[in-house]
Amino acid sequence: MKKSFLSAVSIVLLGVIIFSLVGDVGTALAANVCPAAQFVADVTAPDGTYITPGATFTKTWRIKNVGTCSWNTNYSLIFVSGERMNGASPVFFPKWVGTGQAFDISVDLTAPYTSGTYRGYWQFQTDTGRRFGVGSGFVNPFWVEIRVLGPTVQGVGYDFIANMCSALWVYDGGPIQCPVNNNKRDLGYVIKLDNPTLENGAAAGQPALLTVPQNKYNGFIQGIFPVDDIQRNDHFQALIGCEYGAVDCAVTYQLEYRKGQTNVTIWKFRERYDGLYYNVDVDLSSIADIKDAKLVLSVYAAGPAIGDRPLWVAPRIVRDVAAPIVTPTPVPPTDIPTATPTTTPAPVFCTDRAQFITDVTVPDGTTFPPNQTFTKVWRLKNVGTCTWTTDYKLAFVSGNAMGAGDTPLTQTAAPGATVDESVNLTAPSVVGPYRGYWELRNASGTLFGIGTAFDRPFWVDIKVAGTPVATATPTTAPAATGTSTPTPTTGPATGTPTATPTGIPTSTPTNTPTITPTPTQVNNGWIPYQNTKYAFGFQVPPGSTIVSNSGNSGRVNLPFTPGTNLGEKYLAVSVIEGASSCKSPFSNPMATSQTVTINGIQFLKETASETALSNIYDWVAYSTVKGNACISLTFILHSTNPLVWETPPPQYDYAAESAVFPAIMATYGNQ
16 A cells, blocks of 8 residues: 555656646746747536537636736637637637736537537637647647537446445455454445435435445455446446544545456545545546456545545446437327327436636625624526526535525526525624535535536635624523622623633623533633543634544644635544554655654654645644554645636635644643
């Protein structure tokens, strides 16, 4: 596993180096060129995107001006060759683009009505009619490439759930029984769940394989399926994520093929419990000609496996199959006149896709007092081929719901239409930053969103501060000593509350026994985290949420500045007995390490940055030995690559967000 990880990292680093060199060379070549362009990314419709016959869609490229002159709004995008797909030409630039700037340029297209693969080539044209493009010499065109499914439909070529026990399931010590042997679950096991609950609390609506790795540090499980008839254009598809409530779940999914006794990785994805799930679509064409190869579903624990409950929802191989031809049934003659027989119309396939336009109300970072009600309005564009009806809904998927749930759309939106849709929310009662993630749910219950794969949520992001909004008139008990009773914390503030010597606000009358809340807020609102099993503890800042705190693991969500590409900031606590070396469960060969002493306790401090698809994990870990136990506190900053956003958010400030880590560690102590 370490070798495969190092190989993957080496490939990524080599790619980064090559890309950097190419970028530097391109910039150098363009130093005295006007005009000159550089392709950055396919914002929508990446190469090979499936489009239904006759469907309209929008192609957007992200292009950078690497020349010495600015581009004005009389510059244009023009079609030059290939399949035009009814695209307008010219399409004038939407804004001025200065030297060194990147911008998005789009064209509305229509897929052909005949199945096949289509590519259209495009270039730019200056205000004087000179054509230019990208690549060497800055004259090459860029393109849009789609696949059209005409008289074919996608069918299931192989169902992994139906063939669950046809596979050979193994761990590093040998085979695993299928169906599960409940007396040997520690070796890892696989079971079928008919309708599991996803990380966001929603039902999957489809069966899934729950593949739990061997219960040990870096344990794994593999299912080797006898699939040896892979065809060109076959795709492996599934929905992946941890089961709801498995907050300590941290695994790596891998799709592999086995030739003889050797496994070769086709695809991999690192997943942590983050309230989200992910759609997998892997083209298997590269292994279509390999004889006697078998497909392998693998799950590797990232450290302790005790909390891992990874799901493969509806794993299957899909392939293009001929659509059935409907033959009309002749109507026998009768004395009653009959209508001319007609064929049953073929089902109409359409796609649900959305594009975020703007926040109509409540832009990111808007501040509300506690308990304040407000209405969030998003402006969304229907960029799919299905019409959104009032049976569609705004669906809460993760984060903070702010008192709301699924909300029906208020109007119909045909393809290409832009609508404003809203949801009524209530600010939480506790001061701090909050974010709630939302998607759209169609009439069949399927979620869809925005982004390049149309599976990303949009959100509402607020800060709660100030005096709470009164929801009811509080009733206070008369003071026993004749002294006025302090105002309860649930009512409107009338002044600054005084505090007892312990630092606990005197919101409770002094003649009433004090019940210590969990967690107890001390030290100016900092919240203590206590591990009684291994007798250690620390404190976290106000606004933090202790998600879990078992003897061997725990998680604390930490507050962070909203409105950037940072999606979550949290602390993972891990305790492992008898470990051969005391390191973070997230440790890898690329991490830098040093020994530090905090409050007289020696720690191994590790720092690293990892990527998984569009996810970036920057982390800092502190590990120490106590008795036979290795105690690790790992601080994680989980962000997304800005290039995956249609409108990239600001890059988060790493120094500012990580400044609290040493402050938390300064409160660490053994008890």
